[in-house]
Each structure stands twice: as structure tokens, then as C-alpha cells.
Amino acid sequence: MSERIRAAITAVGHYVPEKILSNKELEKMVDTTDEWIVTRTGIRERRILEQGGTSELAAPAALACLKNRGIEAGEIDVIIVATISPDMFFPSTACLVQEKIGAKNAWCFDVSAACSGFVFALVTGCQFIEAGTYKKVLVIGSDKMSAITDYTDRNTCVLFGDAGAAVLLEPSDDPNLGVMDHRLYSDGAGKNALYQKGGGSLNPPTYQTIDNKMHYIYQDGKSVFKVAVIGMADVSAEIMKRNNLTGADVDWLVPHQANLRIIDACRERMNLDPSKVMINIDKYGNTTAATIPLCLSEWWHAGKLKRGQKVVLSSFGAGYTWGAVLVNWSIDPKS
Numbered sequence: 001m002s003e004r005i006r007a008a009i010t011a012v013g014h015y016v017p018e019k020i021l022s023n024k025e026l027e028k029m030v031d032t033t034d035e036w037i038v039t040r041t042g043i044r045e046r047r048i049l050e051q052g053g054t055s056e057l058a059a060p061a062a063l064a065c066l067k068n069r070g071i072e073a074g075e076i077d078v079i080i081v082a083t084i085s086p087d088m089f090f091p092s093t094a095c096l097v098q099e100k101i102g103a104k105n106a107w108c109f110d111v112s113a114a115c116s117g118f119v120f121a122l123v124t125g126c127q128f129i130e131a132g133t134y135k136k137v138l139v140i141g142s143d144k145m146s147a148i149t150d151y152t153d154r155n156t157c158v159l160f161g162d163a164g165a166a167v168l169l170e171p172s173d174d175p176n177l178g179v180m181d182h183r184l185y186s187d188g189a190g191k192n193a194l195y196q197k198g199g200g201s202l203n204p205p206t207y208q209t210i211d212n213k214m215h216y217i218y219q220d221g222k223s224v225f226k227v228a229v230i231g232m233a234d235v236s237a238e239i240m241k242r243n244n245l246t247g248a249d250v251d252w253l254v255p256h257q258a259n260l261r262i263i264d265a266c267r268e269r270m271n272l273d274p275s276k277v278m279i280n281i282d283k284y285g286n287t288t289a290a291t292i293p294l295c296l297s298e299w300w301h302a303g304k305l306k307r308g309q310k311v312v313l314s315s316f317g318a319g320y321t322w323g324a325v326l327v328n329w330s331i332d333p334k335s
């Protein structure tokens with residue numbers, strides 16, 4: 001009997017645009033304060049892509065990832081882009097990235113699972129590796145949230161930012177390292193708490209949908225907060241229990257960066273020391289599908305992610321969608 005193939009993350013890369021939108025600048029745009037934003041969310045600033053669509057964030061992240069692995073774009077078999085702010089409904093942003101980076105041998109598609117997009121895409125990518133069908137799958141989380149943010153709505157405009165980040169999946173060189181387990185969930189009952197009302201086939205663009213601001217993010221923050229706290233903590237505890245892990249066994253929690261208070265509740269439930277949580281929400285805000293791979297890439301570049309470490313990725317987003325992935329990290333720290 002042939003041995004099971006395990007998928008491993010073998011490279012990471014990210015891209016954030018240069019333009020910074022600080023809380024102080026937002027104070028001039030809407031009725032808010034730096035103090036409110038920091039205490040309620042943990043966000044101090046976010047990045048804004050001034051020119052181009054989400055593929056302009058995804059493509060440089062992909063190229064950085066390939067550079068870190070030392071391979072050419074033509075070697076990629078599959079490109080999956082997780083996004084809810086695609087350049088356009090079709091073709092997929094993954095196809096646009098393929099063309100931009102010259103990955104001419106890859107087939108490409110997008111995954112839509114909002115803030116859980118990256119973990120859903122990662123697990124999807126793993127299936128191709130584990131089945132033995134493909135050897136190099138590029139998984140990208142990328143969102144230009146500024147394109148669907150209403151900068152006159154203080155409830156949402158303080159929360160979101162733009163970024164792209166990528167990981168490469170390949171067959172693991174060690175059966176004890178790689179993507180070990182996952183739990184993913186959806187509940188469509190969340191459809192009216194967090195969504196973009198207009199632009200799709202239900203409410204195609206008209207003067208009226210634009211006047212009614214239906215092309216921007218709508219969020220009932222309080223309702224989402226309540227379910228996000230429970231969902232992210234529950235699924236993180238579940239993945240630990242399934243793998244007989246205590247807080248002492250886990251080296252890193254990589255949470256979706258929507259709100260520092262949600263992250264903290266999740267950490268407490270996992271019984272983790274605060275020093276084991278990757279947090280960069282203060283610098284970037286909620287970049288939706290990019291938050292988790294952006295953390296992985298930043299921590300690896302800083303030399304803090306080490307081969308053999310146990311890493312729990314955890315997310316909650318629109319849909320509702322939520323999930324956790326256990327990764328035994330397989331890349332040597334960046335020297």
C-alpha cells in the first residue's frame with residue numbers, strides 16, 4: 001500500500017501597499033476617535049491600494065512566495081485565490097494572477113468564504129496534493145477591502161484594509177510535518193448580518209442600488225461579534241481536543257484579525273500564553289482573506305516561525321463561515 005501524501009506549506013510571501021490610512025486621518029473623515037477604534041478593535045492604521053484591483057495585491061505576494069521557494073512561476077500546477085473583492089466577477093482573480101506572474105501551466109479558480117477564505121482555500125489546495133494529482137499549489141488570500149468600504153460609515157470604515165499574502169503547498173518531506181488536521185463550518189443563517197447587498201444577480205447595479213449604497217460592506221457588528229467569539233473559540237478548542245493538544249503544546253495561534261477582543265477570547269479558551277498569538281491587526285486592520293497568510297509570512301520573515309512548531313490557524317467570517325487548521329510548520333526559519 002502506498003504511503004499517505006501529506007501537504008505542507010513550503011514557502012510564504014506577502015504584499016502590502018505603501019499608503020497608510022491612520023486612525024487620526026479617519027477622525028477627519030467620520031465621527032470617530034483613535035481612542036474608540038483602538039479600544040474597541042485594536043486597529044491603529046491600515047493600508048490602502050490606490051491603483052488597480054485585488055490582483056495587484058495578490059500577484060506581488062505570489063511572486064514573493066515563489067522567490068522565497070526559489071522556483072519559477074511555470075512550475076505551479078494550480079492557483080487558488082481567496083477573495084471577496086475580486087477585480088471583477090469573471091474571469092477569476094486567480095486567472096488574472098496567473099497572467100500577471102506568468103504561471104502558464106497552472107489552472108486557476110477563486111474561493112469565496114470572506115474572512116475564512118484563506119483557510120477554506122488552504123484546505124481545498126491540500127486535497128489536490130494529498131490525492132497525488134498535483135505537486136505545487138499556490139494558495140493566495142487577497143482583498144482590496146477599500147473598494148467596497150463606505151468611508152462615510154463609521155461602523156465599517158475603521159475596520160478594513162488592503163493586503164495580499166500567499167503560501168505554496170507541496171508534498172511534505174516528513175510525514176510528521178505539514179497540514180495535519182482541519183475543521184471547517186458554514187451557516188447560511190448569517191447571510192443578513194454581514195454582506196454586500198448589491199452588485200450580484202439578486203440586486204444588479206442600478207442608479208437606485210448605488211444611491212442606496214448597496215455596493216458597500218454591510219455589517220451588524222454586534223450580532224457578528226457574538227457569534228464570532230463563540231465560533232472561533234469553539235473550533236480552535238475542537239481542533240486541539242481532536243489532536244490531544246493542550247495550550248502548552250501549541251506554539252502559535254494565527255487568528256483572523258477582525259477584532260483584538262475576539263482574538264483574546266479565542267486565546268483564553270485555548271489556554272495559551274499571550275506571547276504565542278500572532279497579532280498585526282494594529283498595523284493592517286481586517287484584510288479579510290489576507291490576514292492569516294500575512295501573519296505567517298511576517299512571522300517567518302522575522303525568523304520567529306520554526307520547523308516543527310505547532311501552529312493553529314483560526315477564522316470566522318461572513319456566511320457565516322469558520323474553521324481551524326492545525327499545521328506542523330515545515331519551513332526552516334528565515335536566517
Ligand code: ACO
Pocket residue numbers: 031032033036037040041114115116154155156158194220221222224225228258259262286288316317318
Ligand atoms: N467610532 C465611534 N463610535 C462608533 C464607531 C466608530 N468608528 N463605530 C460604532 N460606534 C458607536 C456605535 O454607533 C454605537 O453607538 P450607540 O451605542 O450610540 O448606538 C457604539 O459605538 C457601540 O457600537 P457597537 O457596534 O456595539 O460596538 P462594538 O463594541 O460591538 O464594536 C465592532 C463594533 C468593532 C464592529 C465589533 O462589533 C466587531 O468586531 N464585530 C465583529 C467583526 C467581525 O468579526 N466580522 C467578521 C469578519 S469580517 C468579514 O467576514 C468580511
